[in-house]
Amino acid sequence: MNSSTEQTKAAASSHRRKHQWIGAATIAALAALILPWLLTPQFDTFRQAGPKLERLPEPPAATAGPITPPKVDSAALTASKEKLDALMIAPIGNEALASFILQIGAFENRENAQALRAKLENLEVGRVYLRTEGALTRVYVGPLLDRTIAETVLRKIQTQLSLKAQIKQYDVREHGQS
Secondary structure: OHHHHHHHHHHHHHHHHHHHHHHHHHHHHHHHHHHHHHHOOOHHHHHHHOOOOOOOOOOOOOOOOOOOOOOOOHHHHHHHHHHHHHHHHOOOOOOOOOOEEEEEEEEOOHHHHHHHHHHHHHHOOOOEEEEEEOOEEEEEEEEEOOHHHHHHHHHHHHHHHOOOOEEEEOOHHHHOOO
């Protein structure tokens, strides 16, 4: 009898395990269906409490007429161009109002121009700068406020360095950028 009792206990045990698995599967299925429903916010409350949304207005209708270019007064344009050209070629100031520069030398070898620049800077005669145009590098001192100052600086350079220099009228369009 032992064997039948053991068989009955084994059958009951397997039947119990089967019911446990069915119960666990049922609980998992209910959790998968009910938990998202419980955790999902109520969007209807957001819609009611949120900002009011309205449609954008329709864009304005574009006129389909032809585009006309602006009218240009060619006589005024020509007069303006001539006035500008006259100003660009006019001398800067007159002899009484002009500033001056000294052109000290012109060199084909830039190193020679830089050496002269160093000598002039040691004399403390004013701003010394180089301007390269084509193959030549020119050495300038200035601008100097009036002709008497330019002549004084010229004499100082001639006596100290034995160089001949030229006094030229300062033109910002030519010498203003270094």
